[in-house]
Amino acid sequence: MVQAQAVRQLSYIQAVNEAIRQEMERDETVIVMGEDIAGGGDREDKQDAWGGPMRLTKGLVGDFGRQRIRDTPISEAGFVGAGVGAAASGLRPVVDLMYVSFFGVCADQITNNAAKIHYMFGGKVNIPLTIMTGIGAGTGSAAQHSETLYSIFTHFPGLKCVVPSDPYTAKGLMIAAIRDNDPVIVFNNRQLMGIRFDVDVPEEAYEVEIGKSNIAKEGTDVTLVGIGYTTKVCLDAAAELEAQGHSAEVLDLLSLSPMDDEAILESVQKTRKIVIVDEDYPRCSIASDISALVAEQAFDYLDAPPRRVNPPHAPVPYSRPLEALWVPNKDTVVEAALGVLE
Amino acid sequence: MVQAQAVRQLSYIQAVNEAIRQEMERDETVIVMGEDIAGGGDREDKQDAWGGPMRLTKGLVGDFGRQRIRDTPISEAGFVGAGVGAAASGLRPVVDLMYVSFFGVCADQITNNAAKIHYMFGGKVNIPLTIMTGIGAGTGSAAQHSETLYSIFTHFPGLKCVVPSDPYTAKGLMIAAIRDNDPVIVFNNRQLMGIRFDVDVPEEAYEVEIGKSNIAKEGTDVTLVGIGYTTKVCLDAAAELEAQGHSAEVLDLLSLSPMDDEAILESVQKTRKIVIVDEDYPRCSIASDISALVAEQAFDYLDAPPRRVNPPHAPVPYSRPLEALWVPNKDTVVEAALGVLE
Amino acid sequence: MTTHSTMNKDTLLWMYSTMVTIRRFEEQSRREADAGKLRGMHSSIGQEAVPTGISAHLRDNDFVLGTHRSHHHCIAKGVDINEMMAELLGKATGTNSGKGGTMHIADINKGMLGANGVVGSNIPVATGVGLSAKVRGTDQVSVVFFGDGASSQGVLHESMNLASIWKLPVLFVCENNRYAESTPFEFTVAGGSISNRAAGYDIPGVSVDGQSVLEMFEVGGEAVARARRGDGPTLIEAQTYRYHGHFGADDPLGYRSEEEQEYYMDRDCIKQLTAHIIENGFAGEDDLQSLDEKALAAIAEAVRFADESPFPDDADLMTDVYNTYA
Amino acid sequence: MTTHSTMNKDTLLWMYSTMVTIRRFEEQSRREADAGKLRGMHSSIGQEAVPTGISAHLRDNDFVLGTHRSHHHCIAKGVDINEMMAELLGKATGTNSGKGGTMHIADINKGMLGANGVVGSNIPVATGVGLSAKVRGTDQVSVVFFGDGASSQGVLHESMNLASIWKLPVLFVCENNRYAESTPFEFTVAGGSISNRAAGYDIPGVSVDGQSVLEMFEVGGEAVARARRGDGPTLIEAQTYRYHGHFGADDPLGYRSEEEQEYYMDRDCIKQLTAHIIENGFAGEDDLQSLDEKALAAIAEAVRFADESPFPDDADLMTDVYNTYA
Numbered sequence A, B: 001m002v003q004a005q006a007v008r009q010l011s012y013i014q015a016v017n018e019a020i021r022q023e024m025e026r027d028e029t030v031i032v033m034g035e036d037i038a039g040g041g042d043r044e045d046k047q048d049a050w051g052g053p054m055r056l057t058k059g060l061v062g063d064f065g066r067q068r069i070r071d072t073p074i075s076e077a078g079f080v081g082a083g084v085g086a087a088a089s090g091l092r093p094v095v096d097l098m099y100v101s102f103f104g105v106c107a108d109q110i111t112n113n114a115a116k117i118h119y120m121f122g123g124k125v126n127i128p129l130t131i132m133t134g135i136g137a138g139t140g141s142a143a144q145h146s147e148t149l150y151s152i153f154t155h156f157p158g159l160k161c162v163v164p165s166d167p168y169t170a171k172g173l174m175i176a177a178i179r180d181n182d183p184v185i186v187f188n189n190r191q192l193m194g195i196r197f198d199v200d201v202p203e204e205a206y207e208v209e210i211g212k213s214n215i216a217k218e219g220t221d222v223t224l225v226g227i228g229y230t231t232k233v234c235l236d237a238a239a240e241l242e243a244q245g246h247s248a249e250v251l252d253l254l255s256l257s258p259m260d261d262e263a264i265l266e267s268v269q270k271t272r273k274i275v276i277v278d279e280d281y282p283r284c285s286i287a288s289d290i291s292a293l294v295a296e297q298a299f300d301y302l303d304a305p306p307r308r309v310n311p312p313h314a315p316v317p318y319s320r321p322l323e324a325l326w327v328p329n330k331d332t333v334v335e336a337a338l339g340v341l342e
Numbered sequence C, D: 001m002t003t004h005s006t007m008n009k010d011t012l013l014w015m016y017s018t019m020v021t022i023r024r025f026e027e028q029s030r031r032e033a034d035a036g037k038l039r040g041m042h043s044s045i046g047q048e049a050v051p052t053g054i055s056a057h058l059r060d061n062d063f064v065l066g067t068h069r070s071h072h073h074c075i076a077k078g079v080d081i082n083e084m085m086a087e088l089l090g091k092a093t094g095t096n097s098g099k100g101g102t103m104h105i106a107d108i109n110k111g112m113l114g115a116n117g118v119v120g121s122n123i124p125v126a127t128g129v130g131l132s133a134k135v136r137g138t139d140q141v142s143v144v145f146f147g148d149g150a151s152s153q154g155v156l157h158e159s160m161n162l163a164s165i166w167k168l169p170v171l172f173v174c175e176n177n178r179y180a181e182s183t184p185f186e187f188t189v190a191g192g193s194i195s196n197r198a199a200g201y202d203i204p205g206v207s208v209d210g211q212s213v214l215e216m217f218e219v220g221g222e223a224v225a226r227a228r229r230g231d232g233p234t235l236i237e238a239q240t241y242r243y244h245g246h247f248g249a250d251d252p253l254g255y256r257s258e259e260e261q262e263y264y265m266d267r268d269c270i271k272q273l274t275a276h277i278i279e280n281g282f283a284g285e286d287d288l289q290s291l292d293e294k295a296l297a298a299i300a301e302a303v304r305f306a307d308e309s310p311f312p313d314d315a316d317l318m319t320d321v322y323n324t325y326a
């Protein structure tokens, strides 16, 4: 039984919803676009029938109306591109890309326009665009609805990429993203939406700084780097390691681009061992990137090779037992940690 | 003055062209699709007006006709998707994606269909599709026509990614790609198309095995990993290092997915030092991936931290002096190598 | 699968059986989902007539490509329901060896080239299948189903253009079930008609009552014949309706009215075909009753087959990523 | 820039000057390229009338979005040619501080929201600019130019649909110069008409002689007024011609005939406007001559400015990636 300690406990979904609502109240240039973010089309008696596929935008249409809460056709290139144009000309759009796997129909707008305009135009135009998107396996949705893919967006200069790990960071990073003058992608893991967190979410608007990680648990023997859902996996693994007499530090990455290199290096200089737990595909991943960073910049501190825990180099399988093998879990993390600790 | 030693010297462009021609002769299910790969539309007297923007397909329409050499509308999602469908149903299509930066309009077809169908369908359908695409900066084409991006395709399980470094490997990898029963992306660096290589290109069809790298130059003191154009940069750097008394081994990666981990590890176990030279953006790059591989699997052999040489985390600038700073060159590689050698 | 391309008793009973099998399969799948044996699925109940009327004209080596909502496409194309049910349950004996699941069912031997979870994504693939038939010189036909929502994906337009200029044997079949998730199609489709868009690409665009399998049969027959003749693609907009929620959990009354539901359910495709068969004396109620029972028995057998089948081995996680590895 | 929205002498002379300036600018750019000072560019010679006729109706705070071939869009919208030439030469004083170059020229103060090197890519961006005007409650207008080749990008269709259902103040202006690289447009555009596609999206589609700046002016005026009134988008297909090769190096006679070239060059937009001005007595040959000389002098000054400007500092490589760094 979980004993609630938090003064103001919200679900991940409520936290995101509150962030958007507060920014829309504060700044009338904030609008939201996406498929079924309200629902019901223009039928007066059927408004807000959906509220977003993950209910992240539930209730907003009632308060802000159809001018600012815009249900779109299933035209991601069209409306993400529209988000870029709106951002370049006076609005601060939030665009919902339901699942990150759908990036493929609108990648041009994200990578060639959102990411590059500020640079290509010599810094004279800003793209204050927020894209929020659902990531993560574990829900039986198979290969095309379970990817994580934050690594490929981190690859592109000009984009900022953040991955909240709980309701507190979900609210604070969403607000920071909306206020940021650069394009920011917020990756929301769907498994986190079903978990009850005992964390306090302040009612007033606040920002979690983009570019900063957070030590979710202090420790001395090994650094576990978690990202979004895997931060929870790391915390569970740390508890188990603790029981086995090992003190694990859990670094919650939060921001992939820019990345908090200093915090990672600092933690590793203390613990001298690192396990990076990443739900994205292994090749050219953020896990590889962090491993390379540590290998290059903390080489002399390392007592063991840096270790990556990723899913295998395979698409996400549908069948439940196979999918369970695919996603990194507490046991695989404990095993990897024990591997570097021995 | 270059003294030609090669018995049969072809340009990079001629080598690719010959590969396609020979495969089309051998196998009538091979077709080619892309924009202006022939040119001239259906005007009888204007056939082959273009031959591809890089002239890779010049002359083919005359020999194989418009049924098999298909100029497409500018609809990359449409015709890359058509390549997937054709591959699933009895053809062996070669699709030309002119510049890799245009991936963003057709990424869905590549990452959700080409990459995943074989797995999602339980291995019962093959996608023998070849995509060839132009990469690389250095031509004054600015941010949207100069990217490399092989890292993000390497990220996706189900895709194979190869990067030729000269006319010999260009022909052999292209043939191997066309014959492969999996989707293969061939990344052709545009700077390589303007260089004269003193390598022998056999007239008969041959394959360069996908998944294998090549030691382009043996050495003992440091391993330089090159990819496509940067293999040339590494060879130039190795010559300069040699002059300074350092023996550099140059490993020409050739295949990013699958990657020849063994060869990399073997070379590093010998030289105990590694510099990876990659023209893709630095974050979550193939350079990071190789660095992480080496850090994890050859940790005890390393005498110095693995070192990555990438462009900076910035889009490709237009202005000539800035672009020259952006692309890795001999001097930056020599400097990095001296850094790990000291 | 035998082709049923003339409208006789055989064809009518094949269509009846097919539609009933689809409906019973979907009802059972829903029960399996409710029991937690699969985690959601998009039900095709209400839309049975659309693929049935078209697939009557198709051969095993013609191709069908589907959507996230494709159980009816698969069954109409002759995919084995035992293997389909096993796939829904993630079993090794499934059509896709358990790796694909409800949104990706495929059986190339039956010409079912796959459901696809990305809206619109199969449209260009189908165009390529048509291209393949043309280049290989066969008279195979490629049929792609997609929803009203999918009509807003640019790739539909790219593909209609491509199929038109290359005269490919492709049927673009829009199942306009009036909603994309909770959004009514008039809210997102400018002009309110999908078939009207065909004119801009110089191909025939037909709107047809998708609740009438007889009309679907007729329109499908013409389009398939046109494609086989080498005269190029057709866009068909079938006016249909999904009876259940989008995915299962949602209550459609949140975004649509009871009257609207009743209107469509009154014109239910199975009901209409039943009346036609009985009234015209093609068969009696008993005959249909026995077809119903056969369908139910087949579904029960499919569940038994699926339940008794094993899950994939752990090692299967890493097979089928590629044909060949390094 | 002053708006020239009634057709009087001022407007005619502004259009004349603008078109001549574009042509001289492009001729000079070509010389700069031949001298190796830039590495290629897409010349807009022949297409001057299209943006000129439309931009006459635009204010500084209206927006234009262009393509890889956009020098004429920029000049017609009032972008400073000194800064443009400096940008072509990669200088720090360029419109984009040297970072963008020929395919990305932008000047937000003049409402030029950028050329774009990816075919079709600016179309949805322009739709978003129209959305922004609407949500902010201004009467600004958004104009996007694209080629005949770009009409095959799905995003055009997505954007026409979106602009139609949301009634956005957007002009979709297709410069049909009859070729995409070496491919004649009839070879890839099913039905042979781009403006015909508008009907499927319930928006007006107009085909206009793009060699006649007077016709462009008229059609542009109607579409701009319609957008400002809040009545939604228009698709304009301007029939035009590029005189030079696609990029510079290519010889257009490889894919088109001399007769065809002559046909269009005979109907040259500057020639036609000159005749109109003289015949109707709006100005004399001397007046036009002096405008020509002014244009040439301005171009010479632009080259001088660009040549004397410095390249960016090395440190500029890493600025402007973001507004804020961690």
Ligand SMILES: Cc1ncc(C[n+]2csc(CCOP(=O)(O)OP(=O)(O)O)c2C)c(N)n1
Pocket (backbone or CB within 6 Å): A035, A074, A076, A098, A102, A105, C068, C069, C117, C118, C119, C120, C146, C147, C148, C149, C150, C151, C177, C179, C180, C181, C246
């Ligand atoms: C590219 C893409 N965008 C969004 C989705 C999420 N999605 C799945 S089904 C659906 C609605 C589809 O509507 P429609 O095409 O009418 O098909 P229907 O569900 O009515 O059969 C949406 C938005 C998706 N799968 N792919």
Ligand SMILES: Cc1ncc(C[n+]2csc(CCOP(=O)(O)OP(=O)(O)O)c2C)c(N)n1
Pocket (backbone or CB within 6 Å): B035, B074, B076, B098, B102, B105, D068, D069, D117, D118, D119, D120, D146, D147, D148, D149, D150, D151, D177, D179, D180, D181, D246
């Ligand atoms: C998405 C994309 N595909 C291909 C290209 C390469 N490309 C550049 S210009 C061009 C032709 C464009 O033709 P059109 O739209 O008619 O414009 P025009 O050059 O005639 O002005 C092509 C294929 C590109 N830049 N972007």
Ligand SMILES: [Mg+2]
Pocket (backbone or CB within 6 Å): C147, C148, C149, C175, C176, C177, C178, C179, C180, C181
């Ligand atoms: Mg629908």
Ligand SMILES: [Mg+2]
Pocket (backbone or CB within 6 Å): D147, D148, D149, D175, D176, D177, D178, D179, D180, D181
């Ligand atoms: Mg053109």
